[in-house]
Amino acid sequence: MALHARRENYIQQPAVPQQPERQPVRKKNIWITKGEKVLYLSFLAAFVLCAVLILQNQATIQAASQEIQTIENSIDEKMKQNTDLSVQVSELSRYERIWSKAKESGLKLNDQNVKVVPRQ
Template structure:
């Protein structure tokens, strides 16, 4: 081989080595600091999401308890209303007079005064 051929061969080998070296060196998309910041941001997003979901579940549970208690209150108010009507029926003057005279055998004296509300 001649000196010129060796020189050309040597130059082509250097070019291919330079191309290989430049091709293998890749620049990272993110620096290590940016990666850490990204991971921290992702962790905060995940923790915040879990916190929001748990708060919503607690609110749902409390609302359900409130609705259950409201239903019980309405039922008790209905029972109380029915009992008030029953008290009003049982405390009429005619019913008391009938109980006193017929069942208990009591007599109304002239000394007794009837007091009404």
Template sequence: MGNLARTLQQEETQKKKYQKELAPKKAEISKSWFSPGEKILGLIFGAALCFGGVHVISNQAMIYNMNKNIQETETSIQDQKKVNNDLKMQVSELSTYDRIITKAKKLGLKLNENNVKVVQEK
């Protein structure tokens, strides 16, 4: 009888295996690392980070251009100051008393000391 019990037990285990194979399989739910809310927050954070980076870079580019324009303006101001100083030197050289007298004599003018008025610059 020992064999009969074993064969019955084997038949029962085979039936159970067969029933498990025929039974509808449950879909396994894959567990993701992040929930949908965390994914949305991550996307928002990433977008804000990208926007901030682009904003900082564009501000730095504008600052660079502004500094470049300021330096160009300063150099043009320095050049103009040099030109102005050169012209002041020419004015002071050309307005000396001796030069004016020689020009006046070349043009045929005579010095009348009674008619001379003294003008002083401030």
């Protein structure tokens, strides 16, 4: 009986081509830990904050620059007005004009009362 049992165990079964066993392909689960999330979010928040501060500073600088240009333009206009007025003063203070205005007012030239005043 032992022989009979052994024979049954050795009965050949039809040959099935065996494929090499494939190991199941593991998908790598990339999980971001909470600590990494906190780090990433804090970095992102710092980056956004720096960007906003830079933009705010640039806007302030631009406003100041425009104000400076406005003031410089007004200074140039005032300087032109001053130049024009100084030319007018020199024209109005000519000797001939003063003498003609004095004659119109009825004043006479008295050489003893004339004093020369130096210009400043």
